[in-house]
Amino acid sequence: MSTVELTITTLLWISATWRMAKDHRPGRSRALSWAFSGLAVMMTLRLPLGGVLDRATGIEDLSYLLKHLFGGVLAAAAVSAFLREVAGPGQARRSRGVTWYALPASTAVAMAALFFAKLQPYRTSVIYQDTAAHLALLGYTVIFLGYLSYVLIAGMRVCWRWGRASGNGVLGWGLRLVGIGLAAGVGYAVVRVAVLTAQLVGEGILPRNQEDVLATGLLLAALLLIISGTSLPLLDKAGAWRRNRLALLRxxxxxxxxxxxxxxxxxxxxxxxxxxxxxxxxxxxxxxxxxxxxxxxxxxxxxxxxxxxxxxxxxxxxxxxxxxxxxxxxxxxxxxxxxxxxxxxxxxxxxxxxxxxxxxxxxxxxxxxxxxxxxxxxxxxxxxxxxxxxxxxxxxxxxx
Structure with missing residues (x-):
């Protein structure tokens, strides 16, 4: 566990708590609340708490599946819903049935089925000794990262389009930062697929097993950029609060x-x-x-x-x-x-x-x-x- 991971986990829980408190009122979208909650759970399961959960439930490596379901499927679906709401109500209505519900639900079911069928334990050193587990791992990864990449690329398009349309204000730069974060997430998915493909044929991409370091760096960068981008409007409100208070006292x-x-x-x-x-x-x-x-x-x-x-x-x-x-x-x-x-x-x-x-x-x-x-x-x-x-x-x- 690194200090950076612990810091980002703390920031995610703060963002999730603030969003849930803000979005609980009727008529408000809860998409960002679900997104930050899913990402916060994912990062928490990356900490030693994940091993505690596995031992408590008696299901080996359950934290791996939950980490992907919360951080990949749930959070990605929530981010997609939020960005489509930003794009306009017409676009949100057209894609609500497939993108919001059917696609993430079918992805989660397929991942869970493959995990419980062949991916216990999820340790690659064990999985590579079994051909069927090889194929199950490949299918699991392709389904998970394929869905994640689809959502992230669609989100990038929305962020860049509406970031330009919003100009150089806080909202515009916030959407741009979120778009860069989603691009880093796509880079994470590409690295993971490339690493798995190389390992299946017995070769590595980078020397000394630096693939995990690169993938983890891209993941943390993506999360930090998404937190920063979605927090810019909050910083703008904090600045307005400070200016109004100073003027009030003056x-x-x-x-x-x-x-x-x-x-x-x-x-x-x-x-x-x-x-x-x-x-x-x-x-x-x-x-x-x-x-x-x-x-x-x-x-x-x-x-x-x-x-x-x-x-x-x-x-x-x-x-x-x-x-x-x-x-x-x-x-x-x-x-x-x-x-x-x-x-x-x-x-x-x-x-x-x-x-x-x-x-x-x-x-x-x-x-x-x-x-x-x-x-x-x-x-x-x-x-x-x-x-x-x-x-x-x-x-x-x-x-x-």
């Missing part, structure tokens, strides 16, 4: 400042920052709600910013050398800070035209725009504007 100070002045826009009560930071749930939904509440609070506070404040804010930021979008964002930040102070003082607001500095058409672009507004709101430029506005109000004469 916008908290601005959200807190504005909604403290207009608490009615908050859907939920205020939580301690530590509690919010430690809460991993639904950062995308929470970020969406936070951006909406910031915009709602800005809309309410807009009525507390008089035209004079608007002109003064824009003159203040342009005097600091800002132009274009930066000037508009900084001016909005100054206006919001002044309006918040007026609201907290109890001033009476008057309807004003709403002129936000900008926003986004989706959640990522909107959160980026609000992060820029937050940075401008807490900048020295805005603090200077508030201080200057306070001084101006202090110096202003009382109305007669």
């Amino acid at each position: 916008l908290r100070p601005l959200w807190r400042e504005l909604t403290d002045a207009v608490p009615a826009v908050r859907l939920h009560s205020l939580r301690h920052p530590v509690v919010e930071r430690l809460d991993p749930r639904c950062p995308g939904e929470r970020l969406y709600r936070r951006t909406m509440e910031i915009r709602d609070a800005s809309l309410v506070l807009n009525d507390y910013a008089s035209p004079c404040i608007r002109r003064s804010a824009y003159a203040h930021v342009t005097a600091a050398g800002l132009i274009g979008t930066q000037a508009e964002t900084a001016a909005e930040a100054c206006r919001l800070a002044s309006a918040r102070a007026a609201c907290l003082r109890g001033d009476i607001g008057q309807p004003q035209p709403n002129e936000p500095s900008g926003g986004g058409r989706d959640l990522p672009s909107e959160s980026r725009a609000l992060e820029q507004l937050s940075a401008a709101y807490f900048s020295d430029l805005t603090h200077d504007f508030l201080a200057a506005s306070a001084d101006a109000e202090t110096r202003a004469p009382e109305p007669p």
